[in-house]
Amino acid sequence: MNILKNLLWPEIEELIEKKRWEMLKSVISEWEAPDIADLLTDTPDDRDKIIIFRILPKDLASDVFSEIDFEDQMIILQKMSDQQVKEVLLDLEPDDRTTLFEELPGKILQKYLNMLPKDERREALGLLGYPDNSVGRLMTPNYLAVRPDWTVKDALAHIKQIGPDRETINVIYVTDSNWHFLDALMIKKFILADPKTVVRDIMDNAFVTLSPSDKQEEAVKLMEHYNLTSIPVVDSENILVGIVTFDDVMDVAEEEATVDFHKTAGISPFEQSYLDIGVFPLFSRRVVWLFCLVFVNTISGMIISHFEQTISLCVSLVFFMPLLSSSAGNTGLQASTLVIRSMATENTNFKNSILIILKDLCVAIMIGLVMGVAVLLLGLLRGNIYVGISATVAMILVVIISSFLGTILPMILRLLKFDPAVASAPLITSCCDIINVAIYFSVAKWVLESFSR
Amino acid sequence: MNILKNLLWPEIEELIEKKRWEMLKSVISEWEAPDIADLLTDTPDDRDKIIIFRILPKDLASDVFSEIDFEDQMIILQKMSDQQVKEVLLDLEPDDRTTLFEELPGKILQKYLNMLPKDERREALGLLGYPDNSVGRLMTPNYLAVRPDWTVKDALAHIKQIGPDRETINVIYVTDSNWHFLDALMIKKFILADPKTVVRDIMDNAFVTLSPSDKQEEAVKLMEHYNLTSIPVVDSENILVGIVTFDDVMDVAEEEATVDFHKTAGISPFEQSYLDIGVFPLFSRRVVWLFCLVFVNTISGMIISHFEQTISLCVSLVFFMPLLSSSAGNTGLQASTLVIRSMATENTNFKNSILIILKDLCVAIMIGLVMGVAVLLLGLLRGNIYVGISATVAMILVVIISSFLGTILPMILRLLKFDPAVASAPLITSCCDIINVAIYFSVAKWVLESFSR
Numbered sequence: 089m090n091i092l093k094n095l096l097w098p099e100i101e102e103l104i105e106k107k108r109w110e111m112l113k114s115v116i117s118e119w120e121a122p123d124i125a126d127l128l129t130d131t132p133d134d135r136d137k138i139i140i141f142r143i144l145p146k147d148l149a150s151d152v153f154s155e156i157d158f159e160d161q162m163i164i165l166q167k168m169s170d171q172q173v174k175e176v177l178l179d180l181e182p183d184d185r186t187t188l189f190e191e192l193p194g195k196i197l198q199k200y201l202n203m204l205p206k207d208e209r210r211e212a213l214g215l216l217g218y219p220d221n222s223v224g225r226l227m228t229p230n231y232l233a234v235r236p237d238w239t240v241k242d243a244l245a246h247i248k249q250i251g252p253d254r255e256t257i258n259v260i261y262v263t264d265s266n267w268h269f270l271d272a273l274m275i276k277k278f279i280l281a282d283p284k285t286v287v288r289d290i291m292d293n294a295f296v297t298l299s300p301s302d303k304q305e306e307a308v309k310l311m312e313h314y315n316l317t318s319i320p321v322v323d324s325e326n327i328l329v330g331i332v333t334f335d336d337v338m339d340v341a342e343e344e345a346t347v348d349f350h351k352t353a354g355i356s357p358f359e360q361s362y363l364d365i366g367v368f369p370l371f372s373r374r375v376v377w378l379f380c381l382v383f384v385n386t387i388s389g390m391i392i393s394h395f396e397q398t399i400s401l402c403v404s405l406v407f408f409m410p411l412l413s414s415s416a417g418n419t420g421l422q423a424s425t426l427v428i429r430s431m432a433t434e435n436t437n438f439k440n441s442i443l444i445i446l447k448d449l450c451v452a453i454m455i456g457l458v459m460g461v462a463v464l465l466l467g468l469l470r471g472n473i474y475v476g477i478s479a480t481v482a483m484i485l486v487v488i489i490s491s492f493l494g495t496i497l498p499m500i501l502r503l504l505k506f507d508p509a510v511a512s513a514p515l516i517t518s519c520c521d522i523i524n525v526a527i528y529f530s531v532a533k534w535v536l537e538s539f540s541r
Numbered sequence: 542m543n544i545l546k547n548l549l550w551p552e553i554e555e556l557i558e559k560k561r562w563e564m565l566k567s568v569i570s571e572w573e574a575p576d577i578a579d580l581l582t583d584t585p586d587d588r589d590k591i592i593i594f595r596i597l598p599k600d601l602a603s604d605v606f607s608e609i610d611f612e613d614q615m616i617i618l619q620k621m622s623d624q625q626v627k628e629v630l631l632d633l634e635p636d637d638r639t640t641l642f643e644e645l646p647g648k649i650l651q652k653y654l655n656m657l658p659k660d661e662r663r664e665a666l667g668l669l670g671y672p673d674n675s676v677g678r679l680m681t682p683n684y685l686a687v688r689p690d691w692t693v694k695d696a697l698a699h700i701k702q703i704g705p706d707r708e709t710i711n712v713i714y715v716t717d718s719n720w721h722f723l724d725a726l727m728i729k730k731f732i733l734a735d736p737k738t739v740v741r742d743i744m745d746n747a748f749v750t751l752s753p754s755d756k757q758e759e760a761v762k763l764m765e766h767y768n769l770t771s772i773p774v775v776d777s778e779n780i781l782v783g784i785v786t787f788d789d790v791m792d793v794a795e796e797e798a799t800v801d802f803h804k805t806a807g808i809s810p811f812e813q814s815y816l817d818i819g820v821f822p823l824f825s826r827r828v829v830w831l832f833c834l835v836f837v838n839t840i841s842g843m844i845i846s847h848f849e850q851t852i853s854l855c856v857s858l859v860f861f862m863p864l865l866s867s868s869a870g871n872t873g874l875q876a877s878t879l880v881i882r883s884m885a886t887e888n889t890n891f892k893n894s895i896l897i898i899l900k901d902l903c904v905a906i907m908i909g910l911v912m913g914v915a916v917l918l919l920g921l922l923r924g925n926i927y928v929g930i931s932a933t934v935a936m937i938l939v940v941i942i943s944s945f946l947g948t949i950l951p952m953i954l955r956l957l958k959f960d961p962a963v964a965s966a967p968l969i970t971s972c973c974d975i976i977n978v979a980i981y982f983s984v985a986k987w988v989l990e991s992f993s994r
Contacts, residue, residue, distance in 0.1 A: 120747060122766050132892060248733055257729050258711045258770075275728055276710050280701055294573060312795070313575050315788035317711075317770050334787070335768035342765070345798055346882050352805060353878035353966070354871060362883040363893055367900055371907045374875050378868060378908060382915045388863035389919075396856045403849045406859060410841035410974050413866060415831060418807055418967040422827050425806035429799050430815040439585065440816055447820055454824045455831060462835045466842075513806070513966050514871040521863050 100127065104136055113143040121148060125155035138167045150179035158191045159364060174203040181255055182208075183228040183336055186215040190225060223307055224300030226340065227321045227330030230254050233261045234287055236270055241283035247275075256333055259318050262287060269328040271295055272320050297322045300329055304340045307332050312341075348432075351507075352425070354378070354514035377514050384518040388525045395529035398536060404472050405532050408463065408479040409525075415459055415483060416490040416524035417517030423448055423494030424516050428508045431498065445495055452491035456484040474539060478532035485527050490520040553580065557589055566596040574601060578608035591620045603632035611644045612817060627656040634708055635661075636681040636789055639668040643678060676760055677753030679793065680774045680783030683707050686714045687740055689723055694736035700728075709786055712771050715740060722781040724748055725773050750775045753782055757793045760785050765794075801885075804960075805878070807831070807967035830967050837971040841978045848982035851989060857925050858985050861916065861932040862978075868912055868936060869943040869977040870970030876901055876947030877969050881961045884951065898948055905944035909937040927992060931985035938980050943973040 103112040116124055124144065131137050141164050144152060153161060153176055165173055177185065177200060189197055189212060201209050211229060218224025232254045234243040243260070251257045260278060262271040272295040273287075281290050296310050298321045310319055317334040347357040354377035358365055392399070399405055427444065430436055436444070463483045467476015494516055498508035556565040569577055577597065584590050594617050597605060606614060606629060618626055630638065630653060642650055642665060654662050664682060671677025685707045687696040696713070704710045713731060715724040725748040726740075734743050749763050751774045763772055770787040800810040807830035811818055845852070852858055880897065883889055889897070916936045920929015947969055951961035 118746075120749075120767055122768070130890060244732065251729060251733050257732065275732070276704060279697065279710065279728070279732070280704050293571075296573075312791055314573055315575070315791070317787065334770065338765055338768070342886060346886060349802075349805070349878055349882045352802070353874045355875050355878065361887055362879050362897065363887055363889075367903045367907075370900070371904045374872070374904060375908050375911055378871055378875075378912060379915065381867060381871065382864060382912070382919070385864035385867045386919060389860040392859050392862070393857065396859070399859060400853070400856050403853050403856075404846065406845050406849070406852060406862075407842040409845070409859075409862060410866065410971075410978065411835060411838035413863065414834060414838045414967070414971050414974065417870075417970065418831055418834065419827070421806045421966055422808050422831075425802055425808065426815050429802045433795060433799060434814055434816055436816075437583065444815065447823070450820045451824045451827060454820075455828050458828055459831060459835070462832065466835070466839060513874055514867070517870065517970070518863075518867050521867065525863065 104131060104140070107139075109139060109143055112140070116140075116143075117145055117148065121151035122155050124148070124152045128152065128156050128160055134163050134167075138164055146175075146179070150176065150181075150184075154180060154184035154187070157361070157364070158188070161188055170203065173200065177203060178205075178208065181228055182211055182215060182230060183226060183255075183333075185212055186225055189216055190220070218300050221304050222300060223298045223302045223304060223321055223332055224330075226304055226307065226336050227300065227332045228255055229330045231261050231320070231328065231331045232257050233263045233267070233328065235265065236262055236286070236288040236291065238287050239283065240278055240281045240285045240287060240290065243287055244278055244283070247278070256318055256331075259331075261320055261328055261331070262291060263328050267327050269297065269320055269322045269326055272318075295320065298332065299323065304337075305344060307337050308341045308344060311337050348509060351509045352512055354381075354512040377512065381514055381518050384515070384522070388518075388521050391522065391525045392529065395533060398529055398533040402472070402475060402532070402536055404470065404475050405478070405529070407470065408466075408475070408482075408528070411463065411466075412479065412483060412486060412524050412528050413521050416486045416520040419452065419455060419487045420490035420494035420516045420520035421513050423452070423491040424498055424511050425494075427495050427498045428511065431502060431508055441499055445492070448491055448495045449488070452488045455491070456487035459487055460484040474535050475532070478535045479528065481535075482524070482528040482531045485531075486520075486524045489523050489527070493520060493523065557584060557593070560592075562592060562596055565593070569593075569596075570598055570601065574604035575608050577601070577605045581605065581609050581613055587616050587620075591617055599628075599632065603629065603634075603637075607633060607637035607640070610814070610817070611641070614641055623656065626653065630656060631658075631661065634681055635664055635668060635683060636679060636708075636786075638665055639678055642669055643673075671753050674757050675753060676751045676755045676757060676774055676785055677783075679757055679760065679789050680753065680785045681708050682783045684714050684773070684781065684784045685710050686716045686720070686781065688718065689715050689739070689741040689744065691740050692736065693731055693734045693738045693740060693743065696740055697731055697736070700731070709771055709784075712784075714773055714781055714784070715744060716781050720780050722750065722773055722775045722779055725771075748773065751785065752776065757790075758797060760790050761794045761797060764790050801962060804962045805966055807834075807965040830965065834967055834971050837968070838974070841971075841975050844975065844978045845982065848986060851982055851986045855925070855928060855985070855989055857923065857928050858931070858982070860923065861919075861928065861935075861981070864916065864919075865932065865935060865939060865977050865981050866974050869939045869973040872905065872908060872940045873943035873947035873969045873973035874966050876905070876944040877951055877964050878947075880948050880951045881964065884955060884961055894952055898945070901944055901948045902941070905941045908944070909940035912940055913937040927988050928985070931981065931988045934988075935977070935981040935984045938984075939973075939977045942976050942980070946972060946976065 128137050128140055131140060137160060141149065192200065201212060204212060215224060232247060232251060234246055247257060247260065258275050260273050260275055261269065262273060263269055271291040271293060273290065277290050296314055296319060298307055298319050300321050300323060307319060310316065311334065318331050320328055321330045321332060323329050350357060356373040356376055358369060358373055460480045460483045464476055464480040467479055470476065497511045501508045501510055581590050581593055584593060590613060594602065645653065654665060657665060668677060685700060685704060687699055700710060700713065711728055713726050713728055714722065715726060716722055724744040724746060726743065730743050749767055749772060751760055751772050753774050753776060760772060763769065764787065771784050773781055774783045774785060776782050803810060809826040809829055811822060811826055913933045913936045917929055917933040920932055923929065950964045954961045954963055
């Protein structure tokens, strides 16, 4: 499918340019919804977007609509008649509808809610009632449930009857007549079982559940850990209120990864895409850490001031400052990145942590020696032996200490129940730089005072 | 399930400590395989690990075995009789067997291969024949195929017969009698169809395929894009040689994310976990970037040397170096992280890129002004108005230029067909520092020469 798409791409653009909609329709009706969504996103002209959306067959249209960005969704909805909007809203899965609704401004949300029949409106309001980033906002009530006292044959007949309306039938849920959750069974079990067996007899009580107020991250974790494609959501009275499915959770996982990358660079989390976020929200999320670090970096500055006399004596000391400062920051950052990622993906316990600290120490000593030699050669080339020696000794010490700091800082943060990712690149590099200037100028002062005169 | 586990944890540890294996067996037989795998990983004593593995029911044992690390797999295998090893190997799914085999030293691999019956041995050798990190190494030949001329009833009877041996039956594959791939159909289609329908009539030709030589990253991309739980793998003659499933692809996605985080910190990719990698391989992966950057940072040093006279005139200029250098590096890093992540997850085209550059410019000007004010206040506090003014002007310029550099560098790298992630934190911060020292000391020289005398 994707190969086909790549081959046809320039031709598709030509079809759009020349407004040959009938031809385009016959080509893209064969495509998968995510590919058509990409086409819509990439189409620059808003009017073209709307025409492309309108030529889609009805069942494909709602799948495509749920795959495109909120901005494109609004472009399309705003150009439609109320009747057409109503049809789109009704065709959306309840979870995709929540995703659209939670972004809408209040006035439009109210208008759209009023377009829905009573049951759907109540359902939509219920889902919107759960907190931001909660499982409730992600779930769909469109699951398929059977009763424990039915035979497998009855269950399959029921599945056959209402299956076409359901988002997934890979997992069938067992509930009592009051919708209390009893078990989650793979469809495989029903197909492989003797039709006369009672559902109760194929139940295995092997399930994981979520609560609608759980954070969406929890759904990601459970799905990855247990290799699940859907998870039942039960309320405090054990009533099965919905299910979260693989596709929605994958999207959350991707957003989470983006937040983690941003955190690493000292950017506060934001929910929109980089393309969509406004200038001011972006400014505020970037400036916070930068501004806070002014104070941390001032400490380095103050340490340097303390050594102004030493620097006056030998201004060429400053030559090595960028190299030492960058090496300190980078080794610290490498160490912290390794530890933070290891904490996020592996089982790290106390014993492991000690091993990691020792391993990092060995590696840091080796790196320190290599970098020390590089600095010594540079120092000899520059011709000032005392500065060269000072920088070499400082480099070795600074690399080892920075790496150690990068390793233990995330560990300490976790012990204190903070997110280890608070130890972002900007914070780590600034802290390492304090160590760097303190060590470099102390060593230099001692070397210059002891030997150079 | 996971809640149960948390509650029982101290009690489980007590059972292991007191060697009450019968009791432990009855408790953990109710668990899911991933939880038992965690228990095995967390059990410090090797003998305890082996006993826990041996008390597992046979069908659970192979699932648990495939979930634990290679190191723990070897601990268990080495303490087993050949007959027991053979049983474990035979119970493993072919893809999990490949994962084990690809880590084994040659001698042990040969021994284990000889334990397998002829067919399984040939299959294992075939899978190991695909390149490292290829889809071939990830796939299982255990799929479920039906023929297009069968009725749905025949197909369901076939599924019922051989389904219990197959890894998944959520997707059923249609092939001709020579195993040429024709279509991939959700099991839903078979259940919902009239039993008398011919399979050909429910085929939809909506599928994505992989080649066994494709990179595993490709499987991750397709699965995320099309929301699939399994993908058929066909060879150059369109023969269906296997399928890759969701659980294995999720593991690849996690490894990939780790590699991306490491790249960000200037660490070359490695395959083992941080806990398992040796000191020397780790050293070599960390030192490369650090060493290369010695030369980049030397440029900064040389620029500073050029201004030694200016610095001698006013040593307190050095006070602002850490702050300016860190702010330059951090704004550059923020910008590059935003762009790299946006490229990885969004559809960025030429028009978007221009918008991003303009947006970044606005944000950078705002950040520059805020940081400039902070520096000006610091300068006034320090009492040297000329240094303060120089640092303020430099800060504003440096922040704007660094942010711009961080934004366009990944874009240029991508245009030149390099991985944008080459623009790692260490590289970006070092480049920004060159700009920083050049601007700061040029401004300072001009200010000091023009006004201070």
